[in-house]
Amino acid sequence: TRSSRPQRLLSVVKKRAAHGDPQSVISAIDYFCRHNEWAMNVGDEKGCILDSVVSELNPERVLELGTYCGYSTIRIARILPPGARLITLEFNPDYAAIARQVIAWAGLEDKVQLVEGASEDWIPRIKEHFGIETFDFVFLDHWKDRYLPDTKLMEECGLLRKGTVLLADNVICPGVPDYLQYVRSSPSYESYYFKSHLEYTQAEDGLEKSVFLG
Ligand SMILES: O=C(NCCCOCn1ccc2cnccc21)c1cc(-c2ccc(F)cc2)cc(O)c1O
Numbered sequence: 001t002r003s004s005r006p007q008r009l010l011s012v013v014k015k016r017a018a019h020g021d022p023q024s025v026i027s028a029i030d031y032f033c034r035h036n037e038w039a040m041n042v043g044d045e046k047g048c049i050l051d052s053v054v055s056e057l058n059p060e061r062v063l064e065l066g067t068y069c070g071y072s073t074i075r076i077a078r079i080l081p082p083g084a085r086l087i088t089l090e091f092n093p094d095y096a097a098i099a100r101q102v103i104a105w106a107g108l109e110d111k112v113q114l115v116e117g118a119s120e121d122w123i124p125r126i127k128e129h130f131g132i133e134t135f136d137f138v139f140l141d142h143w144k145d146r147y148l149p150d151t152k153l154m155e156e157c158g159l160l161r162k163g164t165v166l167l168a169d170n171v172i173c174p175g176v177p178d179y180l181q182y183v184r185s186s187p188s189y190e191s192y193y194f195k196s197h198l199e200y201t202q203a204e205d206g207l208e209k210s211v212f213l214g
Pocket residue numbers: 040041042065066067089090091092117118119120141142143144146169170173174198199
């Protein structure tokens with residue numbers, strides 16, 4: 001049967017990118033998705049905004065909800081300080097299997113722990129399973145109707161601390177209206193909208209950066 005889009009992405013990475021060179025993996029994926037086949041990676045334009053938020057924060061403990069093929073995983077992991085750890089959660093086992101290989105090809109497997117399953121099942125177990133107190137940075141890029149309930153769940157589970165930064169992808173397209181309304185109106189968050197475009201297109205999209213105030 002026909003290969004999957006993630007499988008085609010992985011084969012492009014292995015053909016075009018240098019092993020152990022995260023930037024070449026990022027460039028290979030972006031070229032393929034812009035010129036051959038669109039895929040739902042955060043992409044190069046929003047990716048540069050992600051890079052700037054992460055490098056300004058220098059987080060030690062990072063959570064990513066939504067791995068897909070590992071594109072944003074390696075964008076984040078490649079600029080983390082030594083000893084920092086990224087936990088990335090993927091629901092789809094086929095995506096997870098591809099992402100593991102993309103992350104390994106980039107040489108970043110030591111900084112990344114990929115877990116498979118649903119956020120609502122995993123979030124309550126992160127503390128005891130990973131021995132983590134709180135996260136410094138959370139990247140939300142999974143089911144858009146889970147951004148709000150999972151943010152409330154992370155608050156309830158004590159995974160956020162004063163200053164934890166949440167960065168949410170796709171706040172315009174596909175859109176997360178309930179999440180936006182919450183973080184923009186809650187006294188517990190300071191929010192900022194980075195206007196950009198849907199990956200590899202001219203459609204509007206953006207990233208919402210929200211600092212948890214405790
Ligand atoms: O749907 C998207 N992402 C989510 C994937 C499933 O995530 C499932 N998932 C991953 C961990 C995880 C943990 N728990 C539950 C579900 C969990 C997504 C979609 C688009 C998009 C924009 C325009 C279109 F015309 C079509 C699609 C763009 C994006 O950038 C996206 O991120």
